[in-house]
Amino acid sequence: MTSALSDLLTKIIRKGCLEVTYADGRVETFGDGSGEKVSLLLTDEKAEQDLYNDPQLKLGELYMQGRMQVTAGDIYELLALIKSNTLAEDLTFGMIWRGIARIALTKLESLSPVNHNRRNIAHHYDLSAKLYDLFLDEDWQYSCAYFNPPGITLEEAQLAKKRHIAAKLLLEPGQRGVEIGSGWGGMAMYLAEMGEMDMTGITLSTEQLAVSRDRADRRGLSGNVRFNLQDYRTMQAEPFDRIVSVGMFEHVGKKNYLNFFKKMFELMKDDGVMLLHFIGQPYPAVINNPFFEKYIFPGGYIPSLAEVAPAIEKSGLIVRDLEIMPMHYAHTLRAWRERFVARKADAIALYDEAFFRMWEFYLAGSEMAFTHENFSIFQFQLAKSQHATPDNRDYMYRREQELKEKEARRRPLEPVSSEVHWEEDEKVAAMA
CATH class of the missing domain: 3.40.50.150 (Vaccinia Virus protein VP39)
Structure with missing residues (x-):
């Protein structure tokens, strides 16, 4: 899974500098090297797979769980780096079908007469x-x-x-x-x-x-x-x-x-x-x-x-x-x-x-x-x-x-x- 995540990050991070340390100790750097470096540590192979499969949800979850750690820079700088690079064509098949599923669920929930405001x-x-x-x-x-x-x-x-x-x-x-x-x-x-x-x-x-x-x-x-x-x-x-x-x-x-x-x-x-x-x-x-x-x-x-x-x-x-x-x-x-x-x-x-x-x-x-x-x-x-x-x-x-x-x-x-x-x-x- 490391190679798939590496390919995705290579595709997304065009500008800036993102350094990723994988669970096996391997280190890769993405981007053109401009700006302040942001460094990540992924603590286990499952974290790498989860991040590749569903970054919209798992980026936050992995950070919350401590399985993705920001070792240089901070979490805002990571999010800003990703957002300033990401284009629609960067979406993988997995991201697209999960997005479609979430759209369908949102539509279904909007039809429900139950309101959960409280x-x-x-x-x-x-x-x-x-x-x-x-x-x-x-x-x-x-x-x-x-x-x-x-x-x-x-x-x-x-x-x-x-x-x-x-x-x-x-x-x-x-x-x-x-x-x-x-x-x-x-x-x-x-x-x-x-x-x-x-x-x-x-x-x-x-x-x-x-x-x-x-x-x-x-x-x-x-x-x-x-x-x-x-x-x-x-x-x-x-x-x-x-x-x-x-x-x-x-x-x-x-x-x-x-x-x-x-x-x-x-x-x-x-x-x-x-x-x-x-x-x-x-x-x-x-x-x-x-x-x-x-x-x-x-x-x-x-x-x-x-x-x-x-x-x-x-x-x-x-x-x-x-x-x-x-x-x-x-x-x-x-x-x-x-x-x-x-x-x-x-x-x-x-x-x-x-x-x-x-x-x-x-x-x-x-x-x-x-x-x-x-x-x-x-x-x-x-x-x-x-x-x-x-x-x-x-x-x-x-x-x-x-x-x-x-x-x-x-x-x-x-x-x-x-x-x-x-x-x-x-x-x-x-x-x-």
């Missing part, structure tokens, strides 16, 4: 809160930061993200708002404090719910910020002035886009405004990355602009503003990965070595999607009426400056507690 969200977000404490900012913002101006810290960029979104929402005192997918509560609390408004946050994660409620209580915001275990599809409430959703739309599923926007239409006042922030890719994907589907975000899907816009139009909502942010998430993911790797011992103590490698691969692979696959962040500003927002964008920058001045008077954030535990009672379990 289970899929729990798979990722109900991990120990201590994990996220290893790499997130002080407010636990688990979404793309806004590095404006360039070179600011992760903490500053996450605050800039909240400020940027709040400015687009045109907050006014006394408004009622809802956050669809409220994470650990930081965005809802920011909007409540900065906008002097009443906020509701909904989530499907029990861990996030526990932390959010604890934070709001400790900050004295329980009176005007509440968090509920709630699926947006079954939410019944008086229409809101403002709706925000950050990093949740990727979990909706493309067959549900129209129903999602119809529900947002239902939840929005006639003069209301919504800000929808999500990851987008340049064209519709045929299948999800199999490693991410299996280990990281089961049921998730990164949409293209062409898949989202028709659903918005059919729902009755109108697009008042669209901002495309190409590299901000690459910078965010790089900061997260560096922080996570720096606390490797803590991550292993929390889970194990395999989990650490899995999470590192996830962060590196996600960063590579933005640097090498043209992924970006879309921020849609939506409304029912064209008169709900001004006709120019100058107001956004004025409001950001006003919010920045107000932040200087805001009480400093308390550390997020990763020791909060909350058990569902029968009533809440029934809501799920």
